[in-house]
Amino acid sequence: MNKTVNQKAWFFVIPVFVLVAFNAIIPLMTVVNYAFQETFGNNVFMWEGTRWFKQIMLSERFHASLGRQFLFTFIILFIQIPLGIAIALTMPKEGIGVPVCLVLMSMPLLIPWNVVGAMWNIFALPDIGFLGHSLNALGFDYNFTQQIGDAWFTTILMDVWHWTSLVVLLSYAGLRSIQPAYYQAAEIDGASRWAIFTKIELPKMKKVLTIAILLRFMDSFMIYTEPFVLTGGGPGNATAFLSIDLVKMALGQFDLGPAAAMSLIYFFIVLLVCWVFYTLMMRNEEKS
Amino acid sequence: MAKVTLKGLSHSYLKTQSSDADWAIRGVDIDWNDGGAYALLGPSGCGKTTLLNIISGLITPTKGDILFDDKVISRLNPVERNIAQIFQFPVIYDTMTVYDNLAFPLRNRKIPEEEIKAKVHEIAEMLELSSTLNNRASGLTADGKQKISLGRGLVRSDVNAIMFDEPLTVIDPHLKWILRSKLKELHQKINRTMIYVTHDQTEALTFADQVVVMHEGQIVQTGTPVDLFEKPKHTFVGYFIGSPGMNVLPCQIKGNDVIVNGKKIETHQQIKKSNFNKTEVGVRPEFISFSNEGIPVKVLSVSNTGRHKIVDTESETGKIKIIAKSNEDIPSGSAFLKFKKEYTYTYGDSWIIE
Incomplete structure (x- = not known):
């Protein structure tokens, strides 16, 4: 197809560019500024080159929080994506059940992050919280403020509760867009339920699932508020994910240079993983 | 199988x-x-x-x-x-x-x-x-x-x-x-x-x-x-199949006679009963020709498709399309139409009268 070439159209991008510059690019540049220099306040800066980057890359503390971060993200993706698809498959396809389910599913998504953290904190308190008290009454030795395993369990459960709905809604939309003829053809071809799922539903959901995985990867990789309110990164540093560790370094210890370098490394990891993932998922698409 | x-x-x-x-x-x-x-x-x-x-x-x-x-x-x-x-x-x-x-x-x-x-x-x-x-x-x-x-x-x-x-x-x-x-x-x-x-x-x-x-x-x-x-059994079949479809004109049945626009015409069937709410005559454009007598019409337009000519005419009770040979001379103004008896049918309440 012949598309009209009109370079003047770029002028229409200027307002967006200015807005993005103010809320993203300029703040990011100040971070870049801090990442290569040392400051003692009063706007006095000294050039440090790549020193902070080397320091962060070699720091065991960074390795540990990065490891925790990847572990957390993989666990929640591993739970939320299959669970979300499974729930979407069992949701009603017509009738009054559809809006009821959709509204119920959207509820967790509408609750502010810090409220979710606070809710779960109280819910999981071992002495008075419903979850914590029940678990202890059932004979489990549960205390998320002191035991590492319990802290992880509670954080993951909270994230699953908060975000699985997003995967459900996206999968449901993907499932609803499949033409009935596909199911009819599969029925006539004698396909089993499993074959319908793997040969029709999953391939047709590929695009929405790619979006769901990307969104859940990014959000969980940058998670801050909920675990901060729930566990504060503890016990010890057990649930100190990258963001929590970063804030500790920047605002707790006031190590602005290393913190800025860490932010940039953090940013590039997110960017790189998203790019690699997206490219891999879309590669076959372009071939055909 | x-x-x-x-x-x-x-x-x-x-x-x-x-x-x-x-x-x-x-x-x-x-x-x-x-x-x-x-x-x-x-x-x-x-x-x-x-x-x-x-x-x-x-x-x-x-x-x-x-x-x-x-x-x-x-x-x-x-x-x-x-x-x-x-x-x-x-x-x-x-x-x-x-x-x-x-x-x-x-x-x-x-x-x-x-x-x-x-x-x-x-x-x-x-x-x-x-x-x-x-x-x-x-x-x-x-x-x-x-x-x-x-x-x-x-x-x-x-x-x-x-x-x-x-x-x-x-x-x-x-x-x-x-x-x-x-x-x-x-x-x-x-x-x-x-x-x-x-x-x-x-x-x-x-x-x-x-x-x-x-x-x-x-x-x-x-x-x-x-x-x-x-032999379309229903007027719908008549105009759904064929291009252009069958002409369907209102008619009166008096005894054994079929009257269209005041003229008696001959159809394929022998009419025996006539207790219908609506009676019509159907004939395909292929089976109509110009003649010296018959149904009086006004010729409205002629379009040549290459293989044949499609003539639009207007009678007292509705439009009639005719398919004519591409080398045929088409009269202008007033003309008379003759329907081929074997392919002209009478319909009662849209169904063919047997």
């Missing part, structure tokens, strides 16, 4: 039905022979797809029975009925190769891989898909994909019937006739009962030995393409 019989079949998508309009199809009776090629023809919304889905088992009818070889199968599912269906747009399994797509219905039925291989290659050969067998099916063009859908219907050699639900809708016009003649050829080769749903009269008339014309949920006529053209 099987003989297909439908008995008193009615279906409604509503839970309760108060009027005729609530029924998608009503009172359908059909007898189709084993190995025949049949078409269900009608405009959108006439119930032809509903009827097809009832035969294939995707819809359970509200009333009536479906029989394959005189066995009632109304409550069986599509797998148990052992039929194949090709849909309006190509249904393919995106992630599989062409080969796997064609093998899919066989693999689901646990047929040994050796047999599958032979069968798939045979069908691929017939459909000219052999060179693409190892390609991903999603990379093919629309007609290639539709061939795969078709192939999945053909690989099973024991199917009772193959259904087509407007299978050429998404195919480019220049490929349509290729696929259509391919279908016809396949039918002759494998000799299986084929039922073809379409709103395109050319498709129906070229494909089928017997065409069933549907209108508002009912069968208005079943017959060979020639029957439908030469």
